[in-house]
Amino acid sequence: MKEAEVGPPNKELYALLHISPEASDEEIRKAYRQWAQVYHPDKYQSPQMKDIATENFQRICEAYEILSDERKRQIYDIYGMEGLTSGLELGPKLNKAEEIKEELERLRRRKEMEKVSAHVQPSGSILANLSLPQFLKGGSIMRGMAMSSELQSQISKRNAIAIGGNLAVNGNAGGGAASVMLRHQISSVSSIEFMASTGLRALIGVQTSRNLSLHSTATMGITMSLRDGSINLSNSWTRQLSDTSSGNIQLVLGPESSVAVGWQKKEEKMSAAGEIKIGTSSFGASAHYTHRFSTKSHGRIAGRVGSTMLELEVGGGRKISQFSTVRMLYSVGIQGIFWKFELHRGRQKLIVPILLSRHLNAVFATGAFVIPTSLYFFLKTFIIKPYYLKREKQKMLENMEKTSTQVQEARAAAEKAQQLLQNVANRKRSRQLETDGLVITKAVYGSKKSLNKKRDEAEEANDELASQVIDVTLPLNFLANDSGQLKLHEGVKKSGIMGFCDPCPGEPKQLCVEYTYHGDRYEVVVDDYEELLIPQAAHKI
Numbered sequence: 243m244k245e246a247e248v249g250p251p252n253k254e255l256y257a258l259l260h261i262s263p264e265a266s267d268e269e270i271r272k273a274y275r276q277w278a279q280v281y282h283p284d285k286y287q288s289p290q291m292k293d294i295a296t297e298n299f300q301r302i303c304e305a306y307e308i309l310s311d312e313r314k315r316q317i318y319d320i321y322g323m324e325g326l327t328s329g330l331e332l333g334p335k336l337n338k339a340e341e342i343k344e345e346l347e348r349l350r351r352r353k354e355m356e357k358v359s360a361h362v363q364p365s366g367s368i369l370a371n372l373s374l375p376q377f378l379k380g381g382s383i384m385r386g387m388a389m390s391s392e393l394q395s396q397i398s399k400r401n402a403i404a405i406g407g408n409l410a411v412n413g414n415a416g417g418g419a420a421s422v423m424l425r426h427q428i429s430s431v432s433s434i435e436f437m438a439s440t441g442l443r444a445l446i447g448v449q450t451s452r453n454l455s456l457h458s459t460a461t462m463g464i465t466m467s468l469r470d471g472s473i474n475l476s477n478s479w480t481r482q483l484s485d486t487s488s489g490n491i492q493l494v495l496g497p498e499s500s501v502a503v504g505w506q507k508k509e510e511k512m513s514a515a516g517e518i519k520i521g522t523s524s525f526g527a528s529a530h531y532t533h534r535f536s537t538k539s540h541g542r543i544a545g546r547v548g549s550t551m552l553e554l555e556v557g558g559g560r561k562i563s564q565f566s567t568v569r570m571l572y573s574v575g576i577q578g579i580f581w582k583f584e585l586h587r588g589r590q591k592l593i594v595p596i597l598l599s600r601h602l603n604a605v606f607a608t609g610a611f612v613i614p615t616s617l618y619f620f621l622k623t624f625i626i627k628p629y630y631l632k633r634e635k636q637k638m639l640e641n642m643e644k645t646s647t648q649v650q651e652a653r654a655a656a657e658k659a660q661q662l663l664q665n666v667a668n669r670k671r672s673r674q675l676e677t678d679g680l681v682i683t684k685a686v687y688g689s690k691k692s693l694n695k696k697r698d699e700a701e702e703a704n705d706e707l708a709s710q711v712i713d714v715t716l717p718l719n720f721l722a723n724d725s726g727q728l729k730l731h732e733g734v735k736k737s738g739i740m741g742f743c744d745p746c747p748g749e750p751k752q753l754c755v756e757y758t759y760h761g762d763r764y765e766v767v768v769d770d771y772e773e774l775l776i777p778q779a780a781h782k783i
Contacts, residue, residue: 255305255318257738260721262731263319267310274306277740281662294658298740365589366391371412373597385597386412400427417442437465444468449476457482472497498522510534524549537561542571552576556611559584570618572611574602579610638749642709645747652743653712660716660741667720679726680777682718682757686711687742690750693767710746717741718755726759732773757781 256263259273279285281299286292308314308326318326369388377383392406402425409418419441427433431453438446447465454460463476474496482488487507494500500521507514516529526548534540541558553575561567569584578600585592598610642649674681686693688711717740722728730736736753737744744751751770757777758764764781768774 253319253734254323254738255309256731257734257736257742258301258305258740259309260731260739263733265309270306270309274302274310277302280666286662291662295662297655298659298662362396363394363589364392365394367591367593369593369595371595371597375597375599386410401425419443435463440468447474519548526551530555542569546575555582557582570614572614574607574611576602578602579607581610581614641748642746648747649709649743649745653745656712656741656743663717663720663741667716670722670724671719673724674722674726677726678760680722680728680757680759682715682722682728682755684756685713685715685718685753687714687736687753688712688745688751690752690769692746693752693754710749712743712745714739714742714753726777728774728776730768730774733771736770 253263256265259270259277261269261273265273278299281295281302283292283295283299286295308318314326367390371385371387372383373381373385374383376385388408388410390406390408392404394402394404396402404423404425405421406423407418407420410416419439421437421439423435423437425433425435432451434448434450436448445465445467447463449461449463451459451461459480461476461478461480465474465476466472467474474494476492476494478490478492480488480490483505486509487505489506490504492500492502492504498521500519502517502519504517505515512531512533514529514531516527518527519525526546528544528546530542530544532540532542538561539558540560542556544555546553546555553573555571555573557569557571559567559569566585566587569586571580571582571584573580573582579598579602581596581598583594583596599606671681673679692710718728720741721730721739730739730753736742737751752767753770753774754765754767755774755776756763756765759777763783764777765783766774766776766778766781
């Protein structure tokens, strides 16, 4: 399989009764009575249909027995069927819902305290400056190096401590510093920090932060240099401008006074930020934009301009594992032409800037950008992508082979359930056709990758992908109400719905629905746990 499926806990019993996880006791009883009318064995004369009805009626009864019992329902909501079948108890044997809630709250508080007491966050970075011109002249390729590290620890619920240090070497000169910071949470809206450092930047200081409102935060600080006794005062204000953007203003008073105005925006597919800073001896402006092409890859462009800098940076990165990302950047400016390689893993960073030339030659600058870019796309197109596609296909085939028996049994059970729904579903569909109401013309559920294939690709012989979807047109027509509406609840895995099954265990899944309403055609695609409510004007083709 390509990657583990991510989603809320399986709520199959809710899907089976076609109710929301927040359904009341009365809604559960009503749903049970409706399904019992469909699947009660006494309604069928044929021995084969009676057997199918008996099998599905038992599933309905089991779902009702669990969800109508408050204690069993709470255990199921947390631990699933495994918690019930294994006899799992929440601490000692509990019989009342209030006792279960109290025990859950106690366990939650204990876990939080354990997490707080063991909460340690290390972070650090290594910067290795390389110089190609210096190396070609017979010198060392290493221009300089810098390292920094910090360890944060939550020593109590309200107190945290951070200890860090840094070392830097540039040519024949170098230096370092060590720092310590103690943070105290005064209240839910304010905190105070005490800091001290020794070395090249020996200083002591204090800083306090407070949430002025739900969307605004203010920070004030004062530091004193232990070398020359100079004092710096800082004030900053941050405000949430929208759900995805924020702005900030920072004012610094001291030997190097400055004022800075910044803005940040972060969405699912992009992030951007910009800042303008004006000081007593310098000024500058910077901005960057990052676009996410997929969950694994992104592109980036950044620029910096000011009294001491002029630089343009372009590049991109790719996620190579759950915690690691690599990035390659190309920059050109008054300091020269650089390639920069970065490796980010968790809170650790390795950054390697390589100076290619100190002179801004247009031909060299173009070549330094075009050659590695062309090489990357060549390798990606003809080597990397085919390799990953082959590996993914192999994993998919292995997963299909491993789960083939399970899928066959699930498909057979779904087909049997659909047989019992067929008559009612056809009657509902006919009534909707007469009134020009809601008619599901086609609905398929299964592998997200299969459903995203283009129609011409889907028509090619590809049994592996075709076997990863199931036709669910009939059960959706059955679930549509007499008013011409259909709702599938949020947070409920769709494979548990009567007439559905999971055709590709472990793979991300989607539901694709085509329907007609008042003579118009509609189409919608939703993820496995996403709510579906039709008809909607936004689905119109």
